Amino acid sequence: MSCSSAPAPVADSPRSSEVVETPVAAPAETPVAAIPASYKDVQFPEFVYVAPHPKDYRVEVAPGITGYIASDRSLPLVNFSVYFDESTQASQLKDEAPRSMVSSMLRRGAGGGVSPHDLDDSLEFISAGISTSAGTFSSMFDINCLSKDFANLLELSKKVLTAPAFDKEQLEIVKAGFVTSYDRRFDTPAKILSSLKAKVNYAPNPRLWDANADEYKAVTAEDVKRLAAGTYSSKRIVFALSGDVDRDSSIAMLKDFFASWKVEPVAEKPAPKPLSFLRRPGIYVVDKDITQANISMNQPFVKRPHPDYYPAAVASFILGGGSFTSRLMNRVRSDEGLAYSIYSSVGNDYRDTSMVTIALQTKVESVDFALKLIYEEVEKLAKEGPSAEELAQAKKSLIESLPSLFDSPASTAVIFANGELIGKSQDHYLEYVKEINTVTPDQVKAMITKYFDKDKMTISIVAPVSKLEALKPFTVIPMDSLEFRN
Structure with missing residues (x-):
């Protein structure tokens, strides 16, 4: 009776009952003279690094819409960031509080018929993420997901971000976070130093305005919607796509994506005012x-x-x-x-x-x-x-x-x-x-x-x-x- 773990005999093997010895070459010995006496004497070849060139990654999917595609098929993951060359800036101090909430509410308020709760559940179920921001010089959104879900996430982001809803319950949560941050703005010496450095170096500028707790508490959904008007509507768009994607099929997909990107035209906003220095040593x-x-x-x-x-x-x-x-x-x-x-x-x-x-x-x-x-x-x-x-x-x-x-x-x-x-x-x-x-x-x-x-x-x-x-x-x-x- 044979043991179940014993290897099966090899068929058609000559002299299967005999041990066949294969000669093994002896490892080459390193000459003693080639071994440095000290680690300090170890010689390394000169380091030469040539950075990748943008032209090898750059594509143009439409007039004014360019981007960079870096394919990596090792993992089924996709990262997609889209940058809009546009400014989000308050023109009066009372608008600074709602302006600062635009970034968060574009994502947290959901939209396009999708509730914030449904959006969160959908993203959590497929381990995906959509994030948003709106700043002084550009606005952006970002998608991170499994490659199998990328096409669906593109459509979901388009639905939510081109018709943001600014949900009032979510706004209350965002407002509470801003109020807490304001109350703790000087909790550490490092935070105080950062504010002091700005105060003694820069001349007053709308880009530096600070809202206070009362102004954050008074923000309404209508305020945020007004300040967000025209976000993601730039005539100049640059994107970064990387991960488990095929370059050619991605270009076709993005051409369709941006061709149907619907935005409401708004009056062109003034360029942000450059920061200037007080120059008071x-x-x-x-x-x-x-x-x-x-x-x-x-x-x-x-x-x-x-x-x-x-x-x-x-x-x-x-x-x-x-x-x-x-x-x-x-x-x-x-x-x-x-x-x-x-x-x-x-x-x-x-x-x-x-x-x-x-x-x-x-x-x-x-x-x-x-x-x-x-x-x-x-x-x-x-x-x-x-x-x-x-x-x-x-x-x-x-x-x-x-x-x-x-x-x-x-x-x-x-x-x-x-x-x-x-x-x-x-x-x-x-x-x-x-x-x-x-x-x-x-x-x-x-x-x-x-x-x-x-x-x-x-x-x-x-x-x-x-x-x-x-x-x-x-x-x-x-x-x-x-x-x-x-």
Whole structure:
């Protein structure tokens, strides 16, 4: 009686009862001389990375409607983001509260004959999502679903988003969330610092308006509907489609989708007013009884594209953007132990003039000393410039960060869509490498001198005023005056 787990005999096998030995080649031995004596002696080939090019993904489905398709059939998932080049902005302060709720209510209020409850149930049943937003420069919606459900989700999103209902019960939930956020707006030093930094750097602008709790509570569905009029009706649309899709069939599907996208024509809205700076250097403090001072040092920078951006990015990396390779981290944290984190950055904005930043947290008692060390490092780099090793490391790190931007098909499609929306060159990521590699030590010195000048900076601090005597003179900003109301 044979065991059921025994292997079946192999039919037509010669000498099946004999063991057949197959000679195995001995593994090749690595010459002793080829093994480095230390890990420091290990040699790696030069890293060469060429970013994907937008033209390989770009399609045009109709006049004014372009997009990027990045196919990935490894999982049955689809991501679809659609961007509309349009502004959602309040023209008077009393409209700021309902305007800020438009983003949420376009999705949560449902529409097109579909109730919010039915929409939520439908999406949950198939593990899908639809999200919406409406901002200063663009509006968008996003679909995430299994590939088998994508066609149905397209039609569902069209039904809901072209005829939003602004359900009153859902609006009450949204309003409660905004009121809670308003009540907790200054709960942490980081939130206070963010408001203080904006208040002392920017001139009043409708884009910066802050609604208050009473205004949020008073919002009606009719208010939101009025402020949402014309959303998703732009003449210029850019989309990003990625995942388990076929390029050719997707183009045909999207042509049909956008051809029947029905919107009500509205009067063209005025372009958003650019942000402008107060340009009032100095030290500004919000009095807060805490042990760790929160500090942000800022100066106006540039609006991209601008020739100063790339050399300034390299300069900032050497100064404070390169983590433990940066001068500020080594001096302020490693040498003196005054901060857990300190960094510098340069703004990257194609819509407005951005800012440069140096930020840190340190014990209240060490604020004066920490600022002194920062000034010294800035002045030293501006005067002496970077070492050859620092400059090479900065360039290498910035260039080798490129692959992380394209770590998935979804990221790739979205980056290219956003790039087209704001006007980036199709060769932007090829130009990036060339521009970074051409930065010189003299350019680094010039950028530090020009954009990290302590005499042109606003220094925002959240800390107990009584413990900052060494910093005087400074201006105390009451916490209840941080909001923009004009």
